[in-house]
Amino acid sequence: MTEVRTYRRPMSIWWWTKKRSYFVFVMRELSSIFVAWFVVFLLLLVRAVGRGGAAYDDFLDWAASPGIVVLNFIAMGFLLLHTVTWFNLTPQAMAVRVHGRPVPPAVVIASQYVGLVVVSAFVYWLVTR
Amino acid sequence: MPDSIRLEVTRYRPDTDSEPQRQEYDVPLRKEWTVLDGLNHVKNEVDTTLSFRWSCRMGICGSCGMNVDGEPKLTCATFLTDYAPGPVRVEPLANFPVVRDLVVDLFDFMERLPRVKPWIIRDDDVTEVDGEYLQTPEELDAYKQFSMCINCMLCYSACPVYGLDPTFIGPAAIALAERYDLDSRDHGARERLDVLIEHEGVWGCTFVGECTRVCPKHVDPAGAIQRYKLKAAKESVKAFLLPRGTR
Ligand code: SF4
Ligand code: FES
Numbered sequence: 421m422t423e424v425r426t427y428r429r430p431m432s433i434w435w436w437t438k439k440r441s442y443f444v445f446v447m448r449e450l451s452s453i454f455v456a457w458f459v460v461f462l463l464l465l466v467r468a469v470g471r472g473g474a475a476y477d478d479f480l481d482w483a484a485s486p487g488i489v490v491l492n493f494i495a496m497g498f499l500l501l502h503t504v505t506w507f508n509l510t511p512q513a514m515a516v517r518v519h520g521r522p523v524p525p526a527v528v529i530a531s532q533y534v535g536l537v538v539v540s541a542f543v544y545w546l547v548t549r
Numbered sequence: 550m551p552d553s554i555r556l557e558v559t560r561y562r563p564d565t566d567s568e569p570q571r572q573e574y575d576v577p578l579r580k581e582w583t584v585l586d587g588l589n590h591v592k593n594e595v596d597t598t599l600s601f602r603w604s605c606r607m608g609i610c611g612s613c614g615m616n617v618d619g620e621p622k623l624t625c626a627t628f629l630t631d632y633a634p635g636p637v638r639v640e641p642l643a644n645f646p647v648v649r650d651l652v653v654d655l656f657d658f659m660e661r662l663p664r665v666k667p668w669i670i671r672d673d674d675v676t677e678v679d680g681e682y683l684q685t686p687e688e689l690d691a692y693k694q695f696s697m698c699i700n701c702m703l704c705y706s707a708c709p710v711y712g713l714d715p716t717f718i719g720p721a722a723i724a725l726a727e728r729y730d731l732d733s734r735d736h737g738a739r740e741r742l743d744v745l746i747e748h749e750g751v752w753g754c755t756f757v758g759e760c761t762r763v764c765p766k767h768v769d770p771a772g773a774i775q776r777y778k779l780k781a782a783k784e785s786v787k788a789f790l791l792p793r794g795t796r
Contacts, residue, residue, distance in 0.1 A: 425563040426646035426654045431712045438619070442709060445757045509756065513775030 444505070451502035454495040461492070507532045554578040554629055555636035556587055558599065561647050569647060572596075573636070578629055584639060585613050585624040588651075601651035608765060611701035615651050616640040621703035621763050642706040644715070655702060661718055664744050665726040670737030688733040695728035695773055697766040704760035704770050710753055717753040718745070720760035720770030727773040730780075742784060751777045 432438075436446040461483075468479035482488060510532060511525035553575045561569040574595055576587040585603055592599050603613040606625045613624045618638050629637065645653035675682075704720040711717050726745060730738045745751050754774045761771040 424648055424654070426648050427561055427563070427569060428646045429569070429643070431644075431709075435709055435712065439759075441759055441762065442757070445755075449755065509758070509775075512758075512761070512769065512772040513756070514779065515772075515776060 447498075447501060448505045451498040451505075454498035455502055457491070457495050458499065503536070550578065550580075550630070551634055552578055554587070554633060556584075556591070557636050557638045558588070558591070558651070559638075559640040559647075560599070560650050561641075562598075563649060569641075576629075578633060578635075580630055582629050583625050584615070584617055584622070584627045584629060584632075584637065587629055587637075588624065588639070599651075600649045609699060611699035614642050614701045614703050614706065616643055616706065621706040623701060623703070623765050626765060642702055644706050644708065644712040645702070653702075657715060658700075658702065658705065658719065658722070662722055662725070665718070665722050665741055666737055666744070667722075667725045667729055669729065669732065669735045670740060671734075672736040682734040684733055691733070692728045692731035695724050695731065695768055698724060698728075698768050699766055701765065703763045703765065704768075707759035707763040709757055709759070710755060714749075714753065716749045718749050720754075720774065721768070723751060723754075723777060724768050724770040724773040727777055730777075738780075742781060745777060746781045746785075751781060754778075 436442045465479060465483075468475045483492075507529055511528040514528070516523040516528055554577075556574045556576055558572050558574060559569050560566070560572045574587075574591045576582075576590045579586075582590075583606075585606065588599065588601055589603075592601075601613075601615070601624075603625060604610040605612075608623055608626045611623070614621060615624050616622070616639070617624065617627050618632065619640075621642055624639070639651065641647045641651045641653045645655065645657075648654050669682075698721050700721060702721070705711050708717075708720055711719050723745060726741045729735045730741060751774050754771075756771060756775060758771045761769045764770065
């Protein structure tokens with residue numbers, strides 16, 4: 421076979437800014453960091469509760485400081501993005517069948533939101549009872 | 550409607566150019582003309598040195614894929630009027646080395662396709678000679694969508710994972726593996742899994758989802774890959790938990 425001289429086009433490190441869908445993808449990946457942050461935040465809360473009233477009050481003061489409030493605000497935005505994008509992708513990743521019949525994608529997505537509401541309501545009840 | 554439209558075509562002549570250049574051509578803008586018709590007009594009337602691939606002109610052969618205004622498209626199914634008043638950028642499919650002008654090198658894909666064993670594998674001695682393998686319409690439906698692939702490579706061109714790491718086996722190859730796995734006549738799932746759980750296999754995919762969006766045949770390679778991941782994960786858990794004999 422004769423050797424052909426081909427040209428390899430370099431891929432810019434800014435490739436993810438070139439298409440809306442690429443950008444949304446990178447933001448979705450980035451959102452995992454904020455999910456991890458909320459896990460850390462929750463663990464810190466649990467630790468403070470475990471250490472008694474004073475530690476808990478300190479935690480609340482710290483959590484109310486402007487830096488943390490802004491961070492949590494941004495994190496919340498990314499968390500919503502994370503939830504919505506992954507819920508929307510689920511039917512594509514999982515072919516759900518009930519009694520041998522495929523479940524329509526909209527039903528799969530809707531049932532995840534129902535699950536989210538049920539779990540949230542339960543947690544709310546647990547915390548406020 | 551203006552009566553002509555400008556094509557901004559990427560040229561690369563390996564014997565004289567050190568890198569691709571852009572060349573402009575004005576072609577008639579007709580309602581029924583596709584980008585491919587525009588290129589053929591250039592080739593026949595204006596500049597015979599322009600190189601590009603095509604064959605069927607009806608979205609079947611998969612050879613006319615190019616990036617049109619930055620999106621991978623079958624040029625025989627992409628109408629010039631949708632880009633009026635122009636100009637329209639016509640580039641070779643992204644992520645592949647360019648051989649000449651709009652022709653890209655698909656050697657990598659051709660070499661890797663047989664690795665996923667895209668044919669029916671049996672673990673018994675039954676062959677076609679013993680009669681046809683029967684299949685119900687439901688069994689056909691299970692894999693039909695994944696069998697529509699025409700190897701046009703638009704999905705590879707849209708995939709940033711493949712662009713960044715060309716060893717990634719890629720969307721169409723994995724969709725094809727899934728096509729045979731889901732075929733009731735096939736027993737080769739185990740063999741394909743061994744290939745696809747490698748680093749360059751399904752785990753390379755980060756679910757960008759662009760492959761599915763650009764696929765002209767609605768194959769949904771992204772869906773195929775995620776389902777494959779689920780299958781691979783289940784197998785790994787099984788292999789970890791169960792003694793050999795019961796698997
Ligand atoms: S999966 Fe779709 S986009 Fe990819 S090669 Fe096949 S037909 Fe083309
Ligand atoms: S020329 Fe065959 S698919 Fe376009």
